[in-house]
Amino acid sequence: MRWLGNKTALLDEILSVARSAGYRGGTVCDLFAGSGSVGRFFRSQGSRVISTDLMSCSLVFQKAYLETIEAPTFSGIEDLWGGLEPLDLSRLSVLDEGQRSEWIPFLQLANYLENHLPPQQGFLFRQFSPEGDAGRIYLTGENAARVDAILEAIRNWRVSGVVTDQEVWILLASCIDAVDRVANISGTYGAFLKKLQKSAERPLELRSPAIVPGPPGAAHNEDALEWINGVECELLYIDPPYNQRQYPANYHLPEILSLLPFEDSDQKIEETLYGKTGLIPWKEKASPLCSRRGDECLRAMQKLIEGSNANIIVFSYSEEGILQREQLEKLLGDWSDSGTGANLNLVEIPYRRFRSDSEEGSSQTPGGRTFKPAPGRSMDEVQEWLFVATRKSNIERVRNES
Numbered sequence: 195m196r197w198l199g200n201k202t203a204l205l206d207e208i209l210s211v212a213r214s215a216g217y218r219g220g221t222v223c224d225l226f227a228g229s230g231s232v233g234r235f236f237r238s239q240g241s242r243v244i245s246t247d248l249m250s251c252s253l254v255f256q257k258a259y260l261e262t263i264e265a266p267t268f269s270g271i272e273d274l275w276g277g278l279e280p281l282d283l284s285r286l287s288v289l290d291e292g293q294r295s296e297w298i299p300f301l302q303l304a305n306y307l308e309n310h311l312p313p314q315q316g317f318l319f320r321q322f323s324p325e326g327d328a329g330r331i332y333l334t335g336e337n338a339a340r341v342d343a344i345l346e347a348i349r350n351w352r353v354s355g356v357v358t359d360q361e362v363w364i365l366l367a368s369c370i371d372a373v374d375r376v377a378n379i380s381g382t383y384g385a386f387l388k389k390l391q392k393s394a395e396r397p398l399e400l401r402s403p404a405i406v407p408g409p410p411g412a413a414h415n416e417d418a419l420e421w422i423n424g425v426e427c428e429l430l431y432i433d434p435p436y437n438q439r440q441y442p443a444n445y446h447l448p449e450i451l452s453l454l455p456f457e458d459s460d461q462k463i464e465e466t467l468y469g470k471t472g473l474i475p476w477k478e479k480a481s482p483l484c485s486r487r488g489d490e491c492l493r494a495m496q497k498l499i500e501g502s503n504a505n506i507i508v509f510s511y512s513e514e515g516i517l518q519r520e521q522l523e524k525l526l527g528d529w530s531d532s533g534t535g536a537n538l539n540l541v542e543i544p545y546r547r548f549r550s551d552s553e554e555g556s557s558q559t560p561g562g563r564t565f566k567p568a569p570g571r572s573m574d575e576v577q578e579w580l581f582v583a584t585r586k587s588n589i590e591r592v593r594n595e596s
């Protein structure tokens with residue numbers, strides 16, 4: 195799914211800096227997993243990946259990408275889809291051509307969910323479609339009712355034990371991704387558009403998550419600042435939030451979708467909704483790494499890096515972030531044992547600033563923030579930083595190997 199700050203465009207660069215620092219294999223930890231695409235990429239390269247993120251919707255993608263060992267058979271609910279035609283193969287995002295036939299049951303079940311399961315005018319229809327009383331224009335009434343029915347079906351199958359845990363994660367990942375493609379938003383869920391876009395009027399289409407072959411890993415939904423203390427890995431990839439945008443306030447709808455099948459009923463979540471966009475209470479998931487208050491962000495980052503037990507750290511940040519380059523160089527330099535930054539390298543990658551569709555062509559966001567391009571740069575050009583820090587023990591090992 196689309197995820198603010200996702201590193202899909204930088205995967206080769208991340209691998210290349212890790213290799214240049216001596217990464218030859220071994221466990222990779224993807225500490226701020228988000229969309230899960232970095233972890234999935236390292237799995238496809240043959241690495242065992244462990245990951246975490248505060249968001250439950252991220253957990254869904256981590257689970258699907260890192261823990262899926264074989265294609266789902268959905269044999270416990272075959273009576274529902276067994277006689278149906280599979281949907282078109284183009285719905286398969288499975289990268290390995292050879293595996294495609296194994297995913298036919300998924301395509302038959304997708305046919306059932308899209309075309310045979312009766313829609314339900316439930317929680318999402320009421321709260322997130324223009325046809326509901328709340329008047330929030332995130333999904334068409336038709337798509338919202340379809341998702342209501344799908345999530346209820348997943349919950350019932352899960353509770354009665356007719357689907358496996360992994361089948362639940364795969365279905366949920368497929369559903370959240372499908373919603374993301376028809377959501378009436380520009381960029382994040384922090385606001386809905388006042389008029390339904392053409393893309394939002396398209397019917398919901400389930401696709402298989404892009405599962406890759408590779409060693410199975412482990413997905414988590416833990417606070418990285420605490421969880422890091424128990425983690426040992428060869429390569430630690432750190433991709434923290436870098437500005438004040440808190441993810442739970444910008445991805446509340448995917449978060450709700452990821453929670454619903456694990457609740458007894460929709461009511462418990464529906465009762466907590468508030469505000470124009472239908473947020474669920476999220477303050478306990480607010481990240482200190484998004485804070486500009488005092489040195490809150492710096493202290494949290496220091497705790498994180500000091501607690502890291504890896505041979506190599508690759509660290510992504512933006513030059514527009516809360517922390518300054520010198521602060522990060524000091525933290526990572528200290529970690530690498532030298533204290534001088536001698537074991538620290540920085541690769542600067544120009545990239546296009548993330549702007550929602552409605553912000554295109556303007557120097558101001560709707561929130562009133564004015565972009566100031568650095569001298570000699572275009573309005574949208576910023577530098578993405580990739581720091582790579584190595585521990586002395588690792589440097590000696592690489593030297594001995596060569």
Ligand SMILES: C[S@@+](CC[C@H](N)C(=O)[O-])C[C@H]1O[C@@H](n2cnc3c(N)ncnc32)[C@H](O)[C@@H]1O
Nearest residue numbers: 199200201226228229247248417418433441481
């Ligand atoms: C820049 S995004 C990561 C993007 C990811 N690398 C990708 O390619 O999709 C930062 C992520 O950090 C997560 N996050 C923020 N604070 C966190 C914390 N204390 N522990 C775990 N995850 C956190 C957010 O939910 C968000 O997904």
